[in-house]
Amino acid sequence: MIEDFRGFIRPEGTVGPGDDAAVIGGGTVVSTDIVTFDRHFPAGMTYEQFGWYAAAVNFSDLAAMGARPTGLLAALALPMDLEAQAAYDIMSGMDQCAEFCGTGIVGGDTKVGPGIVTGTAIGTMDGRRPMLRSGARPGDIVAVTGPVGGPAAGFLSLEHGVDAPEARDCLYVPVPRVAEGMALASCGAVSSCMDLSDGLGTALRTICACSGVGMDVELDFIPRGPYVDEMAEVSGTPVEDILLGWGGEYELVFTIDRDGLERVYDAEVEFSIIGLVNDSGRAELVHDGERRGIGHGAF
């Protein structure tokens, strides 16, 4: 079904579909994402956190381009019998996330529905060049803005009844890397960028595919979020699956032109180097000298 839609989506400006967000006339960047009570409301999440999440997924798409958010639209289709307080909490969560990202809710709509929230984030490039998925070149350095696996560990902790509050926070309150994205786009040395909403593995494969390159990523270089090792052991899930195979992550993965590495350090963005771009055409995970292809996420 989704495949059919691609044909309709066309760029009106410099960057079209297939990237994290679309860049339209005048450097305006837009992204829309649906979250639902059904699919995005894990046990223990509050309505306020659900609202934050609904906003965060959209701001994360802007962050991946390096855009500065200028507004959020909130379209809510909520059950008739939902308590007013719950609806208020969702809006409050969206509002808090928008404020964290330097903007606010500028409009919206409410209808009756089963609990479907569509957020639309609007932003501007302020003259910066948008970071795309297609600019990685052999020799570039692969990096992430922070630890990964936290949301997966949080999810597994729920499934296995393990008390892992920091991991659950990763799951419930993902932090869109807006400031980091703007700084990375500004420094001029980042050749490609993508957020991890579909998981690190999918992101690495996607950058490889869009850029026509390959990558070697060292498993031990990937910074691990809270409770990743514990939950791998408890659940019997391989650590690499937790780190690469799950979504719901909102760090950024990006590639750095090696000659510009100093500029990325100057940008004062925290990051960890996890690998190198090559011309193999394949994204591969290296561990103890062995290598295997990186698959798409399972989450």
Next chain:
Amino acid sequence: MIEDFRGFIRPEGTVGPGDDAAVIGGGTVVSTDIVTFDRHFPAGMTYEQFGWYAAAVNFSDLAAMGARPTGLLAALALPMDLEAQAAYDIMSGMDQCAEFCGTGIVGGDTKVGPGIVTGTAIGTMDGRRPMLRSGARPGDIVAVTGPVGGPAAGFLSLEHGVDAPEARDCLYVPVPRVAEGMALASCGAVSSCMDLSDGLGTALRTICACSGVGMDVELDFIPRGPYVDEMAEVSGTPVEDILLGWGGEYELVFTIDRDGLERVYDAEVEFSIIGLVNDSGRAELVHDGERRGIGHGAF
């Protein structure tokens, strides 16, 4: 519930909530609206028309401000068992409407849901001043861009089994007045503007409330859409209710600074004068020398 939300919505730029669309930094105009299979899919409507409608309601909000559309985002939550052709038709209808409005679909999202489509229209003022609901002044002329009552007549024709194809077209394929809105904003003589999505009566009352003015509107001056008189007779509904009390209309109502009337004629926008702004604080309908207050729409 909706009342609670108002407090969260804040203008990041010049124009905030409570108008047809929000104007954010750099003259970017945004609007989002939800339409649902449940509420916005009258008998006889095709999926393609539903898609057109979902786009049109958003472009109409932009039209009311005088913005030029630069993109449409389409977020679809569709039933798992919906035929692929139906989903395709919805996207095709949205695409056709976007093209009619001079732009295209620039992004979107799809999830499983009960048939909820959230469109988000993005536009730019190109340096024009946005037309607000709050600028009408006593002495201004009240006008509409075209005939009203067509969608209501179409709806009544379905209810009463009357064959009224032109009225049903008004219901199924509303035309957002984007070109008209841009021309009206450009001419510099329009003091306020609003679309008729909640009905002419509500629009007139809203402009009066936002502008702190009153209005006299002549019933006989309001141009009537197809089958309005026939359906009034068949259904026993007063003509004024059909013209003023129903929504789903997408003409624009606006007020003209009398000294600038010539400039509106020069803008080559078709319009009909329906009344005058006064300082009474009340929107009133005048018919055969009698007057009565204009109520909110029933639709």
